[in-house]
Amino acid sequence: LAKTTQPISMDSYEGQEVNITCSHNNIATNDYITWYQQFPSQGPRFIIQGYKTKVTNEVASLFIPADRKSSTLSLPRVSLSDTAVYYCLVGAEYNFNKFYFGSGTKLNVKP
Amino acid sequence: EAGVTQFPSHSVIEKGQTVTLRCDPISGHDNLYWYRRVMGKEIKFLLHFVKESKQDESGMPNNRFLAERTGGTYSTLKVQPAELEDSGVYFCASSRATGDKGYTFGSGTRLTVV
Numbered sequence: 001l002a003k004t005t006q007p008i009s010m011d012s013y014e015g016q017e018v019n020i021t022c023s024h025n026n027i028a029t030n031d032y033i034t035w036y037q038q039f040p041s042q043g044p045r046f047i048i049q050g051y052k053t054k055v056t057n058e059v060a061s062l063f064i065p066a067d068r069k070s071s072t073l074s075l076p077r078v079s080l081s082d083t084a085v086y087y088c089l090v091g092a093e094y095n096f097n098k099f100y101f102g103s104g105t106k107l108n109v110k111p
Numbered sequence: 112e113a114g115v116t117q118f119p120s121h122s123v124i125e126k127g128q129t130v131t132l133r134c135d136p137i138s139g140h141d142n143l144y145w146y147r148r149v150m151g152k153e154i155k156f157l158l159h160f161v162k163e164s165k166q167d168e169s170g171m172p173n174n175r176f177l178a179e180r181t182g183g184t185y186s187t188l189k190v191q192p193a194e195l196e197d198s199g200v201y202f203c204a205s206s207r208a209t210g211d212k213g214y215t216f217g218s219g220t221r222l223t224v225v
Contacts (some may be wrong), residue, residue, distance in 0.1 A: 034213055043115070043202050043216025056181070087154075101146075101154035 004088045007108040016073045020105050022088030025069050033064060033071045036087045038104070044087060048073070073108075083109045113137065115217035117203050123223045129191040132220045134203030136185070142166075142206045143186050144214060145178060157201075160186060176186030193224045 005023040012018045024033065026097040032051050036044035048055060050062040050071070075082060086102040124126050136143045145157040157176070157208040158168035164181035168208050171178070175194070179188040190197055204214035 036213070042218050043204070044214075045216065046213030049213060099156065103153055 001102055004090055004102045006086075006088055006101050006102060006105045009098070009108065011108050011110060012078055013110050014079055017086060018078050018082075018107060018109075020073045020075075020086055020088075021070060022073070023070050024090045027090050028092070030092045031090045031091050033062065033068075033093065034089045034091070034099075035060070035062065035073045036089065036101075038085045038087065044101075047086075064088070078107075078109045080111060081110050083107060115203055115205050115215050117201075117217035117220050119220060120218065121223075122219045123225060124193055126195055126224055127192045129189065130193055130222060132188045132190075132201050132203075132222070134186045134188070134217060135203075136203070136205030137203055140205035140215075141183070142177065143180060144206075145186070145188055146202040146204065146216075147199050148202070150219045156173055157188075179189065190222075193222075195224050197225045198222055 010020060018077050029100065032049055034049040037045045037047050038044040048057055048060050050064050052064050052068060055062045063072040071088065073086060085091045085106050087104040089099040089101060091099050115137055118133055122130055141162050146154050147157055148154045153210040156170040158171055158178055159166045160180045163180050175190055175192060176188060177189045188201065200219040202216050202219045204216040206214045
């Protein structure tokens with residue numbers, strides 16, 4: 001399993017853009033990068049997935065450099081409701097047998 | 112569509128007792144996964160079903176844990192006998208067979224063994 005390293009916590013203010021970087025130095029050729037969001041007392045929720053370069057959806061953007069050894073989740077103009085734990089996972093798209101969740105990044109958005 | 116449903120949401124049992132957790136995946140999702148977070152540690156994989164077959168159960172901690180998915184629909188995870196270290200949150204997730212980006216997780220069952 002490709003392990004990931006993320007900051008334990010981050011603070012931000014409402015309206016700011018937040019970038020959370022994840023390191024995955026031993027990512028395999030067929031691995032995708034997936035980010036999940038988890039609120040207290042809920043299960044993780046899929047945010048975005050990518051393989052290389054940049055992916056954008058209605059919630060976030062995902063930036064992946066050419067060497068794919070890291071990735072950055074970008075949340076535009078965060079609000080208080082974005083306070084959650086964000087997990088970076090690495091795994092083969094068609095082999096989601098198991099993911100390594102890691103400790104995640106606790107994002108605290110302040111008013 | 113309805114999400115992944117888990118119940119009970121909370122369970123408190125005594126050491127040595129048996130507890131059965133249930134997960135109802137999204138209809139049509141052949142893949143079903145169990146994960147757990149114990150004692151504030153990381154979320155860890157337990158096992159993976161494809162329909163009614165166990166595809167990978169390498170994460171099951173020991174033989175006190177038994178997972179079933181009869182008929183390929185809902186799944187149960189039985190812990191017998193429960194130990195104190197089994198306390199934690201047990202998550203279930205499901206996904207389609209292929210091409211589905213990411214899992215859909217349930218809200219989890221919080222198990223407390225006293």
